[in-house]
Structure formats: structure tokens, C-alpha cells
Amino acid sequence: MVSLQVPRLCLTVLLTERSKRIYVVMTQTAHIMDTASSQYITASSQYTTASSPYKVHQCSKCPGDTAYHCVSCPCDLCPQCKENHVKDLQTIDHDVVSHRDKLNYIPTQEICVRHPRHVNTKYCEPCQVPVCDSCSEDQLHRFRSFLYGQGQHEILDIQIAYKTKRQQHRGTIHTIRSEALFYRPVLLTGIKADVKTCHTEFSPLQSEMLTKAQKLKDLIDDVVYDLLNNVFCYFDFKHRCKKQKIEMIRHIVRLRRYEHRYVQPAFTFSALQFLSFTKTALPQIHLTLHTSQLSMTESLNKEDVMESLSAIQITERGNRRVGNQCLLKLTSGAELHQSLTLTGVGRCLHISCVTSDRVWVSDDLYNLMLTDTTGVPLHRVQDSCSGFGLHTVNSESELIYIDRKLNINKLSKDMKTTTTFIERTDTTWRPWCVYWSPSTGDLLVGMYNDDTETGKVTRYNQSGQLTQTIRYHNTGQGLYREPIYITENNNGDVVVSDFESGAVVVTERGGRHRFSYTGHPSGSRLYPIGICTDALSHILVCDYRTNTVQMMNKDGRFLSHLLTESQEMGGPHSLSYDVNTHRLWVGSWWDNKVCVYRYITRQDALTDEHRPRPDGDTRYTTPRHNTTHQLNENEHRPCPDEDAMSSSTQAV
Numbered sequence: 243m244v245s246l247q248v249p250r251l252c253l254t255v256l257l258t259e260r261s262k263r264i265y266v267v268m269t270q271t272a273h274i275m276d277t278a279s280s281q282y283i284t285a286s287s288q289y290t291t292a293s294s295p296y297k298v299h300q301c302s303k304c305p306g307d308t309a310y311h312c313v314s315c316p317c318d319l320c321p322q323c324k325e326n327h328v329k330d331l332q333t334i335d336h337d338v339v340s341h342r343d344k345l346n347y348i349p350t351q352e353i354c355v356r357h358p359r360h361v362n363t364k365y366c367e368p369c370q371v372p373v374c375d376s377c378s379e380d381q382l383h384r385f386r387s388f389l390y391g392q393g394q395h396e397i398l399d400i401q402i403a404y405k406t407k408r409q410q411h412r413g414t415i416h417t418i419r420s421e422a423l424f425y426r427p428v429l430l431t432g433i434k435a436d437v438k439t440c441h442t443e444f445s446p447l448q449s450e451m452l453t454k455a456q457k458l459k460d461l462i463d464d465v466v467y468d469l470l471n472n473v474f475c476y477f478d479f480k481h482r483c484k485k486q487k488i489e490m491i492r493h494i495v496r497l498r499r500y501e502h503r504y505v506q507p508a509f510t511f512s513a514l515q516f517l518s519f520t521k522t523a524l525p526q527i528h529l530t531l532h533t534s535q536l537s538m539t540e541s542l543n544k545e546d547v548m549e550s551l552s553a554i555q556i557t558e559r560g561n562r563r564v565g566n567q568c569l570l571k572l573t574s575g576a577e578l579h580q581s582l583t584l585t586g587v588g589r590c591l592h593i594s595c596v597t598s599d600r601v602w603v604s605d606d607l608y609n610l611m612l613t614d615t616t617g618v619p620l621h622r623v624q625d626s627c628s629g630f631g632l633h634t635v636n637s638e639s640e641l642i643y644i645d646r647k648l649n650i651n652k653l654s655k656d657m658k659t660t661t662t663f664i665e666r667t668d669t670t671w672r673p674w675c676v677y678w679s680p681s682t683g684d685l686l687v688g689m690y691n692d693d694t695e696t697g698k699v700t701r702y703n704q705s706g707q708l709t710q711t712i713r714y715h716n717t718g719q720g721l722y723r724e725p726i727y728i729t730e731n732n733n734g735d736v737v738v739s740d741f742e743s744g745a746v747v748v749t750e751r752g753g754r755h756r757f758s759y760t761g762h763p764s765g766s767r768l769y770p771i772g773i774c775t776d777a778l779s780h781i782l783v784c785d786y787r788t789n790t791v792q793m794m795n796k797d798g799r800f801l802s803h804l805l806t807e808s809q810e811m812g813g814p815h816s817l818s819y820d821v822n823t824h825r826l827w828v829g830s831w832w833d834n835k836v837c838v839y840r841y842i843t844r845q846d847a848l849t850d851e852h853r854p855r856p857d858g859d860t861r862y863t864t865p866r867h868n869t870t871h872q873l874n875e876n877e878h879r880p881c882p883d884e885d886a887m888s889s890s891t892q893a894v
Contacts, residue, residue: 299318302315302317302318302319304320306321308320308341309321309341310324310339310340311338311339312327312338313336313338313339313344314333314336319338324338328420329419329420329423330844331844332579334598334822335823343408351363354373354374356374360375360376361374364398365397365399365402366396367396367397373397424844425569428564429564566777566778566779570842570845571843571844571845572842572843573840573841576805576841577839579839580615580838581837582616582835582836582837582838583617583835584619586622587604587834588607589605589606589815589831589834590603590604590816590829590831590836591816591829592772593836594633594634594635594641595635595818595827597822598820598822598825599615600613604632605834606629607628608626608627610622610626611623612641621657623641625646625651625660626644626645626646627643627644627648629726630674630675631676631728631739631772632675634685636678636683640653640654640655642678642685648672650663650664650687663685664702664706670692670693671690671691672689672692673687673689674690674724674726675725675727675728676688677729681730681732683703683704684701684702684704685701685702686699686736687700687701688722688727689725690725695723695742696713696723697720697725698712698721699711699722712753721747721749722740723740723742724740724743725739726771727739727771728773729773729774731796732775732779733779735751735756736750737775737781738773739771739772739773739783741771743758744761744770745758745770746758746759746760746768746794748798756797756798757798759781761792762800767787769787770783771784771785771786771815771831772784772814772816773817774819776824776826777842778842780794781796782804782819783817784817788807789806789812789813790804790805790814791805804839804841811828811830811835812830814828814829814831824842825838825839825840826838826839
């Protein structure tokens, strides 16, 4: 027994210094992991207690396990409920984070590769790698930064860097969650259907193309045959032409000699000599016209060639798209999503959406301000004009507005730089309303002439150059009297609210008049003011006379009264449609109140929002606020001819 214990004691005593270091590192690593784990467990006491086993958070909507947390609600969500939550248009703009982010927990700290005794607590921004305290002071790291001319590297706390990176990617993650993952299955369904039907559809086309190709080949063979037998005799033809040239020169010399004998004086040329000379025949030459003509056979003519080529139609390949009519549909009525009272404006004459929670609002007292969902002013424009549709927002979140000198200015996204985009040069016309086109990037401007009391629409490209003027009807008559609001539909139609004419005037992108909507089919006159279009190509217009919001399709057919006077919005005056959340912002003429409505939702087949929840939760079921917006089955369902390739559709 003693002899066996001695070697063990010796081994214990004779541990090398290397083994000690390894033991120390392993002990520190275990201690760090235990500490991090205990911090995570302590952060949420509901996960575990000192004397009980682990308990998992339960989803607020079903018995599932919690994996995410909605900061906006707030509520806990399982993976399936999270997907439904971020796809539902009512909660599409909510801030959904993982449960780990809710607890402000950083994942398990990692051991530094260069310094095994330390953990990575810092982050080198230029190198984009985590580092420990020793790395930040390492001479090699400093030398590399100097070698590549980067100067002193910025070393951040790893928690700050982690939060910063997540914030930078927040918008992308939100788009993937709420949009991309929603319509990608629709594309997948179309691809699967195409795979099944492609062979059946392409087989007859392939056979027809082979037949046409053989016919065209036969025609080409005939042309080649004629070329070989006629045109390729060029060298022989050239030789014969040169020979004829020499013969012609000689013949001309003989003719001149003959003519010279005729005019020769009598004292040098006797009559007897002349009579003898005339017995000689006049020199003649017989030249053969050596030309080669390309003879076309009867089977080869222009009609045959054109018919063969025109039968082969090649369509340019593009991105596979999903039309909004496959993704969205109308609800049974408009739902009030939010109501807010603004500070800093007397009334809401015009609204321009920037994001889902930020809008520009203007009144009739030269006030133009940026606000959020709290109604508090975030920024004010000091030189804005007073009017109706005097501002718009482009894709760069820049504000385009009409100033008091009637110039059109552009305010940068950071609201620090204002530049003149279009300077007013013609004093007879003044800009009355503006709209930036998402599909073309052009700026549409409604103009008014005080002298003639007429209007027109001008189009400017992204450089501020005038490219189009829309003024006259197809019959030559004027189209507009006073365009106060302007917008564009998904099919490119220019939609103008003409208050004096009492009509919504719609023209094609090229300027041809399509129709003028003058009000409800009952015959009541329309006093159009605020106007916008939505993702389903509907046209929405506020009626000043009835204090309603009327909805028509893209061809001018009345569909319904989306909002009525009896609802929360007493006098709707301005409209702005948010393409990201599919919500309608409505501004009041009577006061500084703005209401946000939902009247478009996603197709039932593509979302689980109507699936009964195990716990019967109805937290997000908002009561309907409109009973007049009732469509029949054909009106409620988007028509097949809706613009499937509109500018607001998603592309892969």
C-alpha cells in the first residue's frame, strides 16, 4: 500500500510549471463561465431559484416557451407567435428583440487567442475583432495599425460595440422579418408551379421554333447559292469592265477622227477624197453589259423572312415579382390605430410620411414641422410657404418643399443643409403642390396661373430639369383650374386634386387624359382636397363638402366611403399613405388632430393572424370604427388586372 502511494505523491509534487499554468487557466475559465451563467440566471429570477429546478418563461399568447420579447406591447413571444407578430400589419412596426437582449445579457465571454489568461472585453473597430486588455496595449497591434496608415485604432467596450452593431442591423432585420419572410413563400409557390408546367408549355414552343429555324435555314441556303453563282464573279466582272473601258477609249478616238475629216477645209481635202472617205462605214462598238444581279428565288421574299423572325419572341429576363393583390386585401372597415394631437400647428393641411413613426405636417400659418407619434415637434422649417400640398419626401428621407419665395427647396436628411432644387423663373406661374415619384425619382409639380386662372402639371428629373408639361385635354381644352394636391398611382398615372374644377383629374404618365372623378354616383358634387393612393392602386380623396374620405379604384369607379364625418376625424383634409406599414395618416381641417387608420391587411392564406390561439387571447383585436365601408365580394377582392408589377411590389 505504501509503495503505491509514494508515486502518486511524487507525481503531485513534481507537477511542471506548464501544468500549473494550464490548471490555472482552466480554473479561471470555469470561474468566468460560472459567473456569466449566474449573472444570466440572476437577471431573471423567474428562470430559476436557489432551491428549485429551471423554469422557462411562457409565451403571452400560447403555452409555448418564450424566446422573444416585444418592447412595444410589452409581451413575451414564442418563435411562432413572434413570426405572426412581426407580420401582422397592426404590430408590424413593433420592436421585437430576443429575450436575451431584453435582459441586457451578453453571450458567454470568449478567451483571448493571443492571451489565454484574459477574456475579450474590448472590440477593435478598424480590425473588427474582439480583443482583451493586453491586445489593446500590444505592440504588434499598434504596429499593424501604423503599417496600414490607420492611426490609433479605436477600442470600444465589447458591450457597447455589440449594442451598436445590433442597432445598425435593426432595420435590415426588421425588413427580413416583416416583409421578406412574408412574401418569399408566395414566390416559392409560383416557382414550384412553373417547374411543374414548364415542360408542357415549352414543348410546343420548342417544336414550333425548330420548324421556323429549318425554314429560315432553307431560305439562307438559297441566298448563299445565289451569292456563289452571281456575286462572287466580281473579279471576272471587274476584268471585263476594264477591257470595255479600253475599247471605249479607242472607239471615241476613231469617232473624233471621223468627225475631223467631216469638218476639214476643202483646200486640204478634196471632194473626191471626202466621197471616198464616206464609203468607209462609221466605226461602231457593241458592248455587253456585264452585271450580276442578286436573284431571289420565289421562296425567299421579305414577307417569309419577317414571318419567320417575328414568330420568335424573346422576352427580357427580369426579377420575379409578387403583385400586391396576392399579398394584401381590404378589411371590412377602417380601424383607428392611433390618434395624436400635434403641438405647433393650428390645423393639418398636408402630411408627408418619412418613417412609420415620423411625419412632416404643415398648416395655413407658415408652420412646417417634423413630428413623431407623440405629437412633439422635432424640427421646424423657417421659410416654408403657406398652402396645401406644398411638401413631399424622397427615398433619401429628404424633405422637398415650396418656400416663401416660391422656390422649391430640398432639406437634407440630417436637417442641416437646405439647397434650392428648382428656382422660380417664370413669374406668371407659381408652384402650388409637389410630389416625389417613387417609381421614377421625378418631381411632379402642380402649377397655377393667377392671370388665366388655369393650372398645369410639370415634371422635373432628379437634376431639376424640366422634362414634361401636362396642361391640355386630348380635345385641346385645359385640364386643370387649380391643382392643390398631386400624387402618382402605381401604374404611373398622375392624380391631381383640382378644387375649382370639383374633380380628381387623372392622366397617364405620358400626359393623355384618362378620366375625371367628380364624386359619388348619386350625383353630389365633389370638393376634392387631400389625396393619395395605396398599395392596391386605390385612389383616396377627401371631400370638403361631406367631410368624408372616398375610395375609388384605379379606373375611377367609386368603391366606398372609407371614413365618414361621424367618426374620430371630424373634418378630414390631408392624407398620406405609409407604404411600409400600410397605414393611412389623416389630418384634420378643424384642429391639430391626426388619426392613423388601418384598412388594408394581409391575405389570410399567407399569415396565421386569424388562427385561434390556445389561450383565446384577443389583445390585438381592435373593434371596427367604420360601418359604411362595406364592399361586395368582387369589390372586396383585388381584381386580377390590378398592377402586379407596381412600384411598391417586392422583388427578389
